[in-house]
Amino acid sequence: MFLLENLTVARGNALMALNVTRTLKSGVVLLLEGPNGSGKTSFLRALAGLLKPASGKLDIPEFHWISAISVPPSVETPREYLAFHAALSGTIDTRKTDPFGVDTVLDTPFNRLSTGWRQRVKLTRLLQSQPPLWLLDEPSDGLDAKGMETLLSLIKSHTDSGGIAVIATHQPQLWPHAETMQFVGAA
C-alpha cells in the first residue's frame, strides 16, 4: 500500500496534476489515462522520484521503473542489457522464468531485433527482482497479441500476489477492472 498526499506535479510552467490525494492498496492496478502531453509520464516520473513534485508528499515503496523510451538498436546484446539492469538494482540476473521468450535472442544484438522484441527484452527486467510496485510507461507499445497476453498475465500475477502496478497507457480497455486516473491536459 502506498500513499499520495496533496501531490501537485508541474512540468515547465504547465500544471499536470493538482492536489492528488490517493491511497493505493495492494493488488491494485492504477491506470493513468489521457491524451498526449496531458502529464501521465510526468506524474509517473514524480512517483519514481525522477521529477520533483511542486508540492505534496508521497510515500513510495521499492519499485520497477520501465520508461516508454524503447531500447536503442545498438550493438549491445540483451544478455549485457539484462546483466546491466540487474546490477543497477543491486542483484545479479537470477530470473528463472522467461515468459517473453527472450532467452532465444540473448546474444543477438539489439540492432538486429525488431521494436517488439526490444520491448520484450525491456519488460523482462520486471522478472529480475520482486519489488512491490511497478511503474510502467506505455508497456504495451510495440507488442504483438501474444506479447500483450504475456504482459497482461504478468501484471495479473504481480497484483494477485499483493503487488501494485501504476500504468500510463493509451489502451485502458486492456485492464477493464482497474482503477483509473484521468489527465485532461495542460491546465
Add this chain to the structure above:
Amino acid sequence: MSGVIFTRILSRMTRGRGLQMQALLFFVLALAAFVFGIGADPEQLETLMPGLVWAILVLAGLLGLPDLLEADAADGTLDDLLLSKISLPSVMAMKMAAHAAATTLPAALAALICTSAMSPDAFKYLPQLATGLALGAISFSAVGLLGAALTLGSRRAGTLLAVIVLPLGVPPLIFGAGAASAPLLGVSPVMPLSLLAAFTVAAITLAPFAAAAIVRMKVTTP
C-alpha cells in the same frame, strides 16, 4: 556489480566507434598539422614540443564529451542510473574513468610515443613525462565531466563544451606543459608535477560530486 556497470558504461562509449583509436589518430594528425604549420627545424620543434603536446591533449579531451551523458539521457539510461542502488557520484566517477580510458589516456599514450620519437633527450625524462601526461589526462577528463554535466540537455552542446572545458583546463595545462618543458630549461620538474598532482587529486574528488548534483538537478527539476 559495479564492475558490470563500469564495463557497460565504457563499452557504450567506445564500441562501434573505436573511440580509443580515434583519440590516438586525432593526436597524431593534430601534431602533424602543427608541425606542418611551424616547419621541420628540429631545434625549434624541440622547444615547442612540450607545449604542443599538452595543447593537443586538452583538445583531445573534448572528444567523446558530447555523448558522455547525453546518449544516456536520450535512451532513458540516465533515469535508470539515477534510480539505481549505487550512488550517482560513483556513477559519475565511472563516467570520468571511462572517458579517461577511452580518450584522454590513449591520447596521452600517443603524446608519449610522439615525444619520445621526435626528441633525442626524451628517454632521460620518460618517467616524469609519463607521470605528467597520465595526471593531465585524468584531470582533463574530470574537467570534461563537469562540462558534459553542465551542457547536458542544451541545444548546442558541441561549441559550448569547448568554451567551458578549455578555461577550466588552464591550470593542468600550465603545470603539465611546465613540467614537460622543465628539462629543456634546466630546472626540476618536481614542483610543477606536484602542483599538477594536487590539481588532479582535487579535480577527481570534487568533479564526480559536482557532476552528480548538476545531473540530478537537471533531470528532476520540473
Add this chain to the structure above:
Amino acid sequence: MNLSYFANPAHFEKLAKVVLPLLSTLCIILLPVGLVDALIISPPDYQQGDAVRIMYVHVPSAWLSMAIYAACGIAAIIGIVWKHTLAELFLRAALPVGAAATALCLITGMLWGKPMWGTWWVWDARLTSVLVLMFIYIATIALLDAFDRPEQGGQAAAWMTVIGLVNLPIIKYSVEWWNTLHQPSSLSSLKRMMNPAMAGDMLRPLLVMTVGLTCLAAIIVILRLKAEMLARKKAVKGI
C-alpha cells in the same frame, strides 16, 4: 530581516525604490568630478606622461570584473542551496555587466600596453588572468541561454559560476607561475602604479572613479534585474 527578505519581488521593488535614487545621485556627482580630475586636474606620470590616465578607467573596471564575479558567486551559491529564483535572475542581470567590465578592462589594458610595451597585447600574468576570467564569463553567459527552459539555463550557469569561483584562484596562481617561468617580470612601472604608496593626486581621482563606476554598475544591474523579473512574471502568466 535576513537576505531572503529581499528575495521576495515586492520587497525587492521597495528596496530598489530607495536605493536607485541614492545611487543615481552619487553617480551623477562622482563620475563628472572623477573624470575631470582624472583627465585634466591630476598630474601626468613622470615616465608615462598622459598615458597613465587610462588607469582611471582600467583599474576600476578590473575591480568591477572581479567584484561582480564575486557577487555572482554568492548569488549562485544562494540559488543552488536555497533555490531562490531571484538568484538566477540576478545572474542573468549581472553576468553580462561583469563581462562588459572585463572587456573594458582588457581593452583599456591593451590601449595602455601600446605606449608602455610597444604592442597591444603582452602575455602578462595579470592580463592573461583577466583573459581567462573573460572566457569564464562567456562560458557562463552562453549556458544561460543554451536550454529550452530558462530555469535550466539559470541553474547550469549558477553551477558554472561556482565552479569558476573555485577555479579562479588556481587559474590566477598557475598563470602567474607560468608567466615567471617564461618571461622575467619587466613590468616594474606597472607594479609601481598598483602600489598603494601612489601619489595622493593620483589616488584621489582613482578612488572617485572607482566608487562612481561601481555605483553605475550597481544601477545597471538593478535595472536589468527589474527587467528580468518583469519578463519572467510575464512568461509565467502567459501560459
